[in-house]
Amino acid sequence: MNIMAQKTVLIVFAHQSSGSFNAAARDIAVQELTEQGYKVVVSDLYAMNFKASATQDDIIGDLNKPELFQYGDETMRAWQEGRLTDDIVAEQRKVEEAELIIFQFPVYWFSVPAILKGWIDRVLTQGFAFSLKNMYNNGIFKDKKAMLSFTTGATQSMFKPDGINGDINVTLWPLQNGTLHFCGFQVLAPQIFWSPAHSPPSARTAMLDGWRARLKGLLAENPLSFARTELFDLSFQGGFALRPEVKEQQESQPYGLTTGHHLGKPLPPDNQIKAPPSDESA
Numbered sequence: 001m002n003i004m005a006q007k008t009v010l011i012v013f014a015h016q017s018s019g020s021f022n023a024a025a026r027d028i029a030v031q032e033l034t035e036q037g038y039k040v041v042v043s044d045l046y047a048m049n050f051k052a053s054a055t056q057d058d059i060i061g062d063l064n065k066p067e068l069f070q071y072g073d074e075t076m077r078a079w080q081e082g083r084l085t086d087d088i089v090a091e092q093r094k095v096e097e098a099e100l101i102i103f104q105f106p107v108y109w110f111s112v113p114a115i116l117k118g119w120i121d122r123v124l125t126q127g128f129a130f131s132l133k134n135m136y137n138n139g140i141f142k143d144k145k146a147m148l149s150f151t152t153g154a155t156q157s158m159f160k161p162d163g164i165n166g167d168i169n170v171t172l173w174p175l176q177n178g179t180l181h182f183c184g185f186q187v188l189a190p191q192i193f194w195s196p197a198h199s200p201p202s203a204r205t206a207m208l209d210g211w212r213a214r215l216k217g218l219l220a221e222n223p224l225s226f227a228r229t230e231l232f233d234l235s236f237q238g239g240f241a242l243r244p245e246v247k248e249q250q251e252s253q254p255y256g257l258t259t260g261h262h263l264g265k266p267l268p269p270d271n272q273i274k275a276p277p278s279d280e281s282a
Contacts, residue, residue: 008039010098013104014116016046021151021204026104028208029149032215041094042216045115051087053120054155058085068212084125099184100219101146105151106114110171120179129183135172136229145223147178147188148172149211156194168192170270173259176272186223189275222275225268227257 007026011029014087015022030040043050054071056063060083063074078084084092102169105116112155134140152159159168172190189215194206231246233239242250242261256262259271 002100006037006039007099008041008094008097009033010094010101011040012101012103012116012119013042013044013120014046014103014113020106020204021193022104022106024190024208025149025151025193025211028212029102029215032212035219036216037100042090043094044195045119048087048114051122052114052225053119057219057229058088058122059083060085071125075122079125079127088122088125091119091127092125095123095141099144100188100248101144102149103147104149106151110165112175118207124179125181126209134184135182136184136226137181138193139182142184142186144185145171145188146185148175148180148190149193151193151196151226153197154195155198156192167267169258169267172272176224177258177260181224181226187226188218188221188223189273192273218270222278224274225258225276227261231257 007201009029011026013022013026017023026042030042033040054075056069056071056074058071059074059078061067061081064077065073075084079092087228095150100178103112103116105112108114112115126134129140148191154165158161159171160164161167164274176190191211193211196204216223227242231242233241233243242257242263247263248265255268256265257268259267
């Protein structure tokens with residue numbers, strides 16, 4: 001393969017142990033994607049001792065408004081002027097080069113570990129990753145793909161709509177829509193490893209075999225379906241609300257638009273864990 005044409009996959013890895021199931025999932029992704037000809041870059045956040053807290057130490061030089069520190073405003077200005085710290089700049093360069101980003105982590109408290117949340121907070125700075133003019137399907141990273149690959153402590157039945165933890169689609173909405181899709185990423189369906197710590201070795205092996213098989217066609221998959229920005233009145237006067245004619249069209253539909261835009265209706269089935277067929281992609 002021509003090295004200039006080689007495409008890059010970034011794996012942002014957030015587990016403390018190289019002997020973990022998460023590490024095994026990471027290693028399979030590295031191996032399989034490398035065999036397909038991709039350059040695979042891994043950011044091992046714990047090994048890097050990546051700083052989780054978003055502070056003014058992320059900015060080199062003077063603050064614009066030191067009397068009232070606003071992290072978003074200050075880091076956007078610092079990004080524009082090349083004054084972000086080296087650790088942030090290094091990760092942003094990896095993001096720029098990547099066609100696909102895989103986040104590999106164990107679920108902590110229905111979300112990501114703090115060190116991964118810190119990566120999101122610090123690396124996806126305003127201007128670099130998003131703006132209010134360029135968001136969701138018109139976002140800065142609309143030509144890139146991203147996905148979550150994670151382990152749960154809970155069993156799959158516990159994350160069903162009638163399970164004790166509630167619907168996994170609701171759990172995933174903030175991360176997949178509010179973070180990844182907000183920055184424009186085409187979000188591939190998550191790879192969920194249900195409760196490997198409480199599964200027999202044969203089941204863990206089967207989970208990893210399934211991941212390896214999926215990786216063979218991963219980059220060709222359809223992304224998840226989200227409501228397009230064109231359906232909304234993108235003005236403060238209009239409240240960024242669904243356009244009246246769209247709401248009218250949706251009245252006859254059995255389900256809401258998405259997990260988040262449910263319009264008081266049943267959620268579209270598995271909206272955050274399964275991609276729609278090609279003819280239904282939003």
